[in-house]
Amino acid sequence: DIQMTQSPSSLSASVGDRVTITCRASQGISNYLAWYQQKPGKVPKLLIYAASTLQSGVPSRFSGSGSGTDFTLTISSLQPEDVATYYCQKYYSVPLTFGGGTKVEI
Amino acid sequence: EVQLVQSGAEVKKPGESLKISCKGSGYSFTNYWIGWVRQMPGKGLEWMGIIYPGDSDTRYSPSFQGQVTISADKSTSTAYLQWSSLKASDSATYYCARSSIVGATGSYFDYWGQGTLVTVSS
Numbered sequence: 001d002i003q004m005t006q007s008p009s010s011l012s013a014s015v016g017d018r019v020t021i022t023c024r025a026s027q028g029i030s031n032y033l034a035w036y037q038q039k040p041g042k043v044p045k046l047l048i049y050a051a052s053t054l055q056s057g058v059p060s061r062f063s064g065s066g067s068g069t070d071f072t073l074t075i076s077s078l079q080p081e082d083v084a085t086y087y088c089q090k091y092y093s094v095p096l097t098f099g100g101g102t103k104v105e106i
Numbered sequence: 107e108v109q110l111v112q113s114g115a116e117v118k119k120p121g122e123s124l125k126i127s128c129k130g131s132g133y134s135f136t137n138y139w140i141g142w143v144r145q146m147p148g149k150g151l152e153w154m155g156i157i158y159p160g161d162s163d164t165r166y167s168p169s170f171q172g173q174v175t176i177s178a179d180k181s182t183s184t185a186y187l188q189w190s191s192l193k194a195s196d197s198a199t200y201y202c203a204r205s206s207i208v209g210a211t212g213s214y215f216d217y218w219g220q221g222t223l224v225t226v227s228s
Contacts, residue, residue: 001168034214036151043201043218044143044151055216087151091212094156095167096141101150 002027004090006099013106019075021102023088028068032092035064035073038101039084047086048073080106108132110140110202110219117225118192125188126222128202135183136160139205141215142176142187146198154200156211157185165211192226199223 003026013019023033031051036044046055048064051071061076075082083106088099113127128140141156155166159178166176178185185202200222203215 032212036215038151043220044203044215045218046206046214046216049206049214085150089151089153089214091214094165094211095169096153096156096212096214097167098143098151098153 001095002029002090002092002097004088004097004099006088006102008102009100010103010105013078013104015078015080015106017078019078019104021073021086023071023073023099025069025090029090029092031067032090033064033066033071034089034091036087036089037084038087044087078104078106108204108217110204110217112202112219112222115223115225117227119228120192120194120226122192123188123190124192124224125186126200126224128185128219130183130185130204133204136180137208139211139213140178140185141203141205143201143203144198145201154187156205159183159185194226197224197226
């Protein structure tokens with residue numbers, strides 16, 4: 001099965017900083033990659049799919065890129081409401097594995 | 107409006123059985139795969155498996171195959187996750203979620219249930 005590895009596992013940044021999270025697949029998955037945001041005590045929320053397509057209603061400061069095995073989620077200007085754990089998920093084939101998560105703090 | 111409404115929190119003893127539910131509304135329930143995701147306390151998301159309510163085709167993660175059973179009742183637009191003999195390590199929040207692409211096993215989740223907290227303790 002394809003494994004998904006996120007880095008870092010946690011980070012701390014200041015308001016207004018540019019934040020980048022990386023997700024690596026153990027095999028190529030084309031662009032079948034989604035990103036989710038889970039705020040403390042809340043349900044996960046879809047941010048990005050097809051590696052770079054922003055889900056409707058998601059602020060434009062979020063962006064995704066990558067293809068094959070290496071992907072990134074970027075927050076261009078970190079806001080207080082972005083404190084959350086972010087997960088990547090590959091949906092190239094079952095099992096639709098999640099990455100281990102990246103906790104973003106301010 | 108698409109909604110997935112899950113059953114309420116459960117407290118069970120080791121060895122007991124349990125079936126939790128996820129009722130879909132606001133869309134054609136039979137046309138979209140429904141998945142289950144486990145989140146143990148303080149831990150990440152784990153993909154458990156998915157079911158296609160139209161014909162009950164089911165796929166499991168190797169980690170959960172044989173440990174749980176996923177089912178669906180298209181007459182009530184409800185998906186289920188069940189255990190025959192719970193263990194303390196099954197204590198977690200379980201989410202159901204809808205796959206976004208009609209008919210596709212390989213799809214991200216666009217709508218999520220509110221989660222069901224399962225506590226297994228003697």
